[in-house]
Amino acid sequence: MALNIAVQMDPIESINIKGDSTFAMMLEAQRRGHSLFYYQTKTLALSGGTLHATGQDVQVRDEPGNFATLGEMKRVDLGSYDVVLMRQDPPFDMGYITATHLLDAIHPKTLVVNDPTEVRNAPEKLFVLRYGQFMPDTLITRNPAELAAFRRAHGDIILKPLYGNGGAGVFRLGEEDQNFQALLELFGQAFREPYIAQRYLPEVRKGDKRIILIDGKVAGAINRVPAQNENRSNMHVGGRPEPTTLTKREHEICEAMGPDLKARGLIFVGIDVIGDYLTEINVTSPTGIREVKRFGGEDIAALIWDAIEKRR
Numbered sequence: 001m002a003l004n005i006a007v008q009m010d011p012i013e014s015i016n017i018k019g020d021s022t023f024a025m026m027l028e029a030q031r032r033g034h035s036l037f038y039y040q041t042k043t044l045a046l047s048g049g050t051l052h053a054t055g056q057d058v059q060v061r062d063e064p065g066n067f068a069t070l071g072e073m074k075r076v077d078l079g080s081y082d083v084v085l086m087r088q089d090p091p092f093d094m095g096y097i098t099a100t101h102l103l104d105a106i107h108p109k110t111l112v113v114n115d116p117t118e119v120r121n122a123p124e125k126l127f128v129l130r131y132g133q134f135m136p137d138t139l140i141t142r143n144p145a146e147l148a149a150f151r152r153a154h155g156d157i158i159l160k161p162l163y164g165n166g167g168a169g170v171f172r173l174g175e176e177d178q179n180f181q182a183l184l185e186l187f188g189q190a191f192r193e194p195y196i197a198q199r200y201l202p203e204v205r206k207g208d209k210r211i212i213l214i215d216g217k218v219a220g221a222i223n224r225v226p227a228q229n230e231n232r233s234n235m236h237v238g239g240r241p242e243p244t245t246l247t248k249r250e251h252e253i254c255e256a257m258g259p260d261l262k263a264r265g266l267i268f269v270g271i272d273v274i275g276d277y278l279t280e281i282n283v284t285s286p287t288g289i290r291e292v293k294r295f296g297g298e299d300i301a302a303l304i305w306d307a308i309e310k311r312r
Helices: 021-031 094-103 116-120 124-134 144-154 180-190 202-206 248-263 289-294 300-311
Strands: 004-008 035-039 045-047 050-060 068-077 083-086 111-113 138-141 156-161 171-174 195-199 208-214 217-225 240-243 268-274 277-282
Touching: 004 021, 004 050, 021 035, 021 050, 021 289, 021 300, 035 068, 083 094, 094 116, 111 300, 124 138, 124 248, 124 277, 138 144, 144 156, 144 180, 144 195, 156 180, 171 180, 202 217, 208 248, 208 300, 217 248, 217 289, 217 300, 248 268, 289 300
Parallel strands: 004 035, 004 083, 083 111
Antiparallel strands: 035 050, 045 050, 050 068, 138 195, 156 171, 156 195, 208 217, 208 268, 217 240, 268 277
16 A cells, blocks of 8 residues: 655755665655655644644655655645654754654654654663663763763773764874863863763774664664774765674674664664674664665665554
């Protein structure tokens, strides 16, 4: 049965279709005969228990530079749709959190993927602490004395914003780094919330593995290798994707969290593993599915729609 799909995302003209997971999901939905409506979070309007959005019907094609045809602008009742894909990128700020509250007004009658309540309850650098047995030494604080003691204990640390994304604001600080205090002052001015510090993992030079789980089951993985003179493996800052397989340890991590993810309605999740250590659980707008397929892995967009269609 054809479904009416609304896609909540960033401006469609700004995406790079070569690596965009939302676009891959849209292509697969269209291939299955589902209709697509595109809108941005800034158009959401809740009144009298009805959630409206203003956007456009869209048809997509896998053609760089000519990948979308948009219809006339219109205002719709999102509660009349079968599925809403919540796919806007972080940062996970009050705007993002507010959008999850608005989508609560229609879910689960309209299936929102991922479940907005559970997304709100699973900020990526905090939710991962539920699985601390798999993590490197980690500290959540904005207390300079605590952070200084953590650096003394470990010598070499990573410091990053608690609600950042895409590798923005990620710093490696060695024991003798003279920028430590200045960086804490900068973070103190930029962020009201605590920061996250982790023991630096030299294994990152071999890659930061993105493992994708669909309905709590492993669907595929890619390894992202940092560029030379770069600690971050994110592909938009020069990280190089390469094919990979899962280790026994990585299977153990996935098996430990899989049932919990499924029970929470977190259909599409990406976790990050460096060496033997889990570092993040991504539930807001996970990526990587086009790279997995490009390297001969599963068609994860198809697996996502299989899981959604079972629920509808």
